[in-house]
Amino acid sequence: MFCMASPCRNLESRDECRSASRTGPRKKRNKTNPPPSGVIAVTQGAGVFHLTKDLVHNRQSFSRWSSPESPLWLLSGRFANNPRGWPVDFPFWLKKMLVDAGLGHWLPGSENISSSAHTIAQCSNRVLTAPFSCLNNMEESDTPPAPDFLNLAGGYLQGFSPPGASLPRSLPEAVCQLPEGSPGLREELSRYMASENQAVYSSEKEIAVTNGATQAIQLALDSLVNPGEQVMLPDPCPALHEHLVRCHGARPIWLQTRQEEGNLCFSLKEFSSQLKKCRMALFANPGNPCGGVIRTPRLQEMTSLARKANAIILWDCTLHELQFDGPPVHPGSLEDCRNYSLIANSLSVSHGLSPTRVGWLTGPEFLLSPCKALLKIQRNGASELGQRILLDHLHSWSRADWNRTLERLDQNRHQAYQRLCGMGLDPFWPAGGIWFWLPVWRRQSAEDFCQQLSQGYQVLLRPGEGFGPSGPGYVRLSFGVEEGRLDEALRRMELYLENKPFEARGPLLRAVA
Structure with a gap:
C-alpha cells in the first residue's frame, strides 16, 4: 500500500513529513469506510480516487479502461454517459500525476510516444496534453501501404496529376530567405x-x-x-x-x-x-x-x-x-x-x-x-x-485543366455514393473535400470495421476516433483515388459486407442517433 499525494510546498514541511513517516505513530484507519483490498489511493486536492493494483501492474488490463466497470473509465467525465465505452483521453492533471509518480508509461496510448518510463517523464506539459491514443492512427494514415492494398484512408489525391506540378531546374546561388516568404x-x-x-x-x-x-x-x-x-x-x-x-x-x-x-x-x-x-x-x-x-x-x-x-x-x-x-x-x-x-x-x-x-x-x-x-x-x-x-x-496552372480534374472527382463522388448506398450504408453527401463520412453499425466499432477490411480484403479506411467527440462509430473513406482502384476497393467492401452475418450488424449508428 502506498499513496501518491501532492508534494509538500517547502523544504521544512517536506522534512517534517519524512520524519513523521519514519518515527511518528501510525494513524488508525477509519474502520467505517476502509479502502478496498489491494488498492492504491491517488490523491488530487480534496478528492481521493482508487486504482486497483491489477491495473497498475498489468499493462493489458490497464489498457482495458473503456469498460464501464473500470475505475479509470469513471475518472474521465468526457464520455461518462456513453454506453459503448468509446476510448477517452485522461484529463491533464491525472496524466501529470501519473507521470510524476513514475507510472506514465502505463497510460493508454503512451507506447505511441515511447515505451520507456524515463522518456515519458521528460515530456513537457505541451506533449502531455496531446491525446496519446490518437497518435497511432495519425502515424498509420501517413505510412505508405503495401502495393496490394487499396488505400481509401489517405488525406491526399491518388492517381490524379494536376498540371503544372514540377520541380525547378535550379535555385539561385545566393538566397536571402525571409521568414514570411519570398x-x-x-x-x-x-x-x-x-x-x-x-x-x-x-x-x-x-x-x-x-x-x-x-x-x-x-x-x-x-x-x-x-x-x-x-x-x-x-x-x-x-x-x-x-x-x-x-x-x-x-x-x-x-x-x-x-x-x-x-x-x-x-x-x-x-x-x-x-x-x-x-x-x-x-x-x-x-x-x-x-x-x-x-x-x-x-x-x-x-x-x-x-x-x-x-x-x-x-x-x-x-x-x-x-x-x-x-x-x-x-x-x-x-x-x-x-x-x-x-x-x-x-x-x-x-x-x-x-x-x-x-x-x-x-x-x-x-x-x-x-x-x-x-x-x-x-x-x-x-x-x-x-x-x-x-x-x-x-x-x-490553368483553370481549364483544373476543371477537368474536378469533373473526374465529381464522377467518383456520384458513383461511390451510389455504390455505398447499395451496400446498405448511409454516407453523408459531401459538397466538398474528397471523403465520405460513413456511420457503421452499433454492434461494431469503427476500428474493428477498418481492421477487418484491412486484414481480410486489403482495403484501408480511416476510423473516426480523433475527429471529435462524435467521431467514434464513423469511418472516413476517400473517393479522391484513381477510378480503377476506387472501383476495386468498393467491390471488396461489397464482398466483406456480403460475408458479414446480418445479425452481427445491428442498426446503423446514424439511423438511430
Missing part, C-alpha cells in the same frame, strides 16, 4: 487569390508564407491565444485541429453540427453563446471529414457574431478548391469576413503538392502582424525549394 511568391499568391477567389490581399502586409497550413494554424494560435483560453471547434473536425489546440495549452469547446444536403449546419444561438467564452473559433470550410460547406449567408452571420463577442475566426481553407455543388465562396471575398478573420491556406491536398510543405496565412494587418513577428522570431518558415516549386506551379 516577395515573388507572396505577389503571385496575391494575384492568384484575387483572380481565382476574388479575395484581395496585400502581398507585403497581409500574406505570410508558412511551412504548410499546419504551421499557419499553429502560428495563429501561438500569436493570438493564451494557454488556458478556450477555442471553439465544430464536431466533427479534422483530427489535427484538436491536437494543435490541446498542444498549445488551450481548451477546445465543441459546437454540435449537422449536415443537410452538403451544407454544414448548426444552431446560431449555441454558436453565439459558446463564442462568448472563446478567444478563437477554428473552422474548416469545406469540412473534414464530413465534406459540409458553409455558405455565404452563414459566413456573414458568423462574422457578425464574432465581432460582437470580440473573438477571432480562423478558417482552414486547404480544401477550398475541392467544391462541387455551386461556385465556391472564399471567406476573404466577403468584406466583413476578410477584415475580421484569419485564413490558413494550402494547395498541398487539392493540387498534389504535399511534399512541398508550403502554405500561407492571410488576414488584415492588425491580426497578421503578431503572427509575422512570431514567425521572424522562430525563423522556421517554408523552405526555399518548396517555395520555388509552388511558384512554378502557379505560373503554369
Whole structure:
C-alpha cells in the first residue's frame, strides 16, 4: 500500500513529513469506510480516487479502461454517459500525476510516444496534453501501404496529376530567405487569390508564407491565444485541429453540427453563446471529414457574431478548391469576413503538392502582424525549394485543366455514393473535400470495421476516433483515388459486407442517433 499525494510546498514541511513517516505513530484507519483490498489511493486536492493494483501492474488490463466497470473509465467525465465505452483521453492533471509518480508509461496510448518510463517523464506539459491514443492512427494514415492494398484512408489525391506540378531546374546561388516568404511568391499568391477567389490581399502586409497550413494554424494560435483560453471547434473536425489546440495549452469547446444536403449546419444561438467564452473559433470550410460547406449567408452571420463577442475566426481553407455543388465562396471575398478573420491556406491536398510543405496565412494587418513577428522570431518558415516549386506551379496552372480534374472527382463522388448506398450504408453527401463520412453499425466499432477490411480484403479506411467527440462509430473513406482502384476497393467492401452475418450488424449508428 502506498499513496501518491501532492508534494509538500517547502523544504521544512517536506522534512517534517519524512520524519513523521519514519518515527511518528501510525494513524488508525477509519474502520467505517476502509479502502478496498489491494488498492492504491491517488490523491488530487480534496478528492481521493482508487486504482486497483491489477491495473497498475498489468499493462493489458490497464489498457482495458473503456469498460464501464473500470475505475479509470469513471475518472474521465468526457464520455461518462456513453454506453459503448468509446476510448477517452485522461484529463491533464491525472496524466501529470501519473507521470510524476513514475507510472506514465502505463497510460493508454503512451507506447505511441515511447515505451520507456524515463522518456515519458521528460515530456513537457505541451506533449502531455496531446491525446496519446490518437497518435497511432495519425502515424498509420501517413505510412505508405503495401502495393496490394487499396488505400481509401489517405488525406491526399491518388492517381490524379494536376498540371503544372514540377520541380525547378535550379535555385539561385545566393538566397536571402525571409521568414514570411519570398516577395515573388507572396505577389503571385496575391494575384492568384484575387483572380481565382476574388479575395484581395496585400502581398507585403497581409500574406505570410508558412511551412504548410499546419504551421499557419499553429502560428495563429501561438500569436493570438493564451494557454488556458478556450477555442471553439465544430464536431466533427479534422483530427489535427484538436491536437494543435490541446498542444498549445488551450481548451477546445465543441459546437454540435449537422449536415443537410452538403451544407454544414448548426444552431446560431449555441454558436453565439459558446463564442462568448472563446478567444478563437477554428473552422474548416469545406469540412473534414464530413465534406459540409458553409455558405455565404452563414459566413456573414458568423462574422457578425464574432465581432460582437470580440473573438477571432480562423478558417482552414486547404480544401477550398475541392467544391462541387455551386461556385465556391472564399471567406476573404466577403468584406466583413476578410477584415475580421484569419485564413490558413494550402494547395498541398487539392493540387498534389504535399511534399512541398508550403502554405500561407492571410488576414488584415492588425491580426497578421503578431503572427509575422512570431514567425521572424522562430525563423522556421517554408523552405526555399518548396517555395520555388509552388511558384512554378502557379505560373503554369490553368483553370481549364483544373476543371477537368474536378469533373473526374465529381464522377467518383456520384458513383461511390451510389455504390455505398447499395451496400446498405448511409454516407453523408459531401459538397466538398474528397471523403465520405460513413456511420457503421452499433454492434461494431469503427476500428474493428477498418481492421477487418484491412486484414481480410486489403482495403484501408480511416476510423473516426480523433475527429471529435462524435467521431467514434464513423469511418472516413476517400473517393479522391484513381477510378480503377476506387472501383476495386468498393467491390471488396461489397464482398466483406456480403460475408458479414446480418445479425452481427445491428442498426446503423446514424439511423438511430
